[in-house]
Amino acid sequence: MPPDSTGLTNDFVESVKTTVTVSPAKPLPIVLGPLSMRDAYCGEKTDRNLVQTISSISKKSQMGNLFKLEVDDIKPCKDETLSGFVGSCDEMGSGFLDGDVDNSKFGVRGSLHFGSLTLKPDNIARIVPGRITVVRFLPCSDLRMVVVGNKFGNISFWNLDSKKEEDGDAAAAGIFLYRPHSGPISGILAQQYSLSKIFTSCYDGFIRLMDVEKNVFDLVYSTDDAIFSLFQRPDNVQSLYFGEGYGGFKIWDVRAGKSSSERVLHEHRINSIDFNSQNPNIMATSSTDGSACLWDLRSMAADKPKALKIVNHKRAVHSAYFSPSGSSLATTSFDNTVGAVSGANFEDTTMIFHDNRTGRWISSFRAIWGWDDSNIIIGNMKRGVDVISPALRSTIMTLQSPHMSAIPCRFHAHPYEVGMLAGATSGGQVYVWTRS
DNA sequence: ACAGCATGCGGCC
């Protein structure tokens, strides 16, 4: 069996995609399930004790909807002092951490020699049929789990640490395929503190919340328009920010089950939404209208909201992502450039040539940042992965491998593991590079 | 406003 095959035939797809119950339209229950924070992440090391302590305290010392966590018995990670975290929980003593947690400190950063990245045959798998539109790692440092969404509405999980089976048994190979949607998946949001809850959005107009343990996808939101992008602020997991229809933008309060803000930010579909890690009030959007914009969420007028900054391209813009430090922005456009925007007020824009014409059958390229501000990662039409230096304003190296049988077009850099990179293709394969 | 074009990949014969 070739390394990129897991025996995922169409028959298999048909047999598995119906096994998941998808609940009918109803308001989202407030209950978020037990606090299953597998990884509290701080500094550069995961501390499992913190997880256990928070789980136990959260059930005992809740005060109304708030509980205070005393974490004296936890050894501080590196230079961080873990005390006085405030979280919110519901009547069942469960919920998400929020409030005083400074999420900008979460996630790992570091420089990396991309030449040390390798693509091992074991880290290649076809885990969905058809074109992958979204690929994400679960935000967890001791479980290597990839989640993808495709153009048919499938969501598929791949546990890279599962034993490789020769008989094509997908579940034994760590691959779990669902079909909660009926069109292209536009967003997958894994919850940092509750890995079993995953939001998915789709062109079909639905946002669902998957409960991994119960194998259900509850309806959170529905609309007649397509949902083209979905993200959430790192400091507020109760609200969903998404692009709806042609230029529409909504903020949805999950607990209240209602929209808290509706704006028209662009003249065409919003392809990406991102938040600045230094100041989560600053949001970046990219649009098919040819622009990427920076917004201040505290001052978005309901009637003609004014952008803090507009980055103009000559063609559709497919992504606008902040660098890990939050001081730069990378944009990707059909005009064959990757934009690198920097400066104290994002006033310096450099357009770096890059062939981004993916055509109709390949998902558009979206340049992502590596694990620090010095590298931008993007696929190329020659079945390679280009590493662009914004400082040098050019491609500084290209990852290539004979194991790559198709163009990798969507990527995710592992949030906690420097050097672990996932790429996804229009043929349903996922490639995972690791440091050799 | 709307018809048409171009693009890569997996599967099929």
Added chain:
DNA sequence: TGGCCGCCCTGCTG
């Protein structure tokens, strides 16, 4: 084994 068909979709041009 090679070539060609279907994909049912996006940005853009004529």
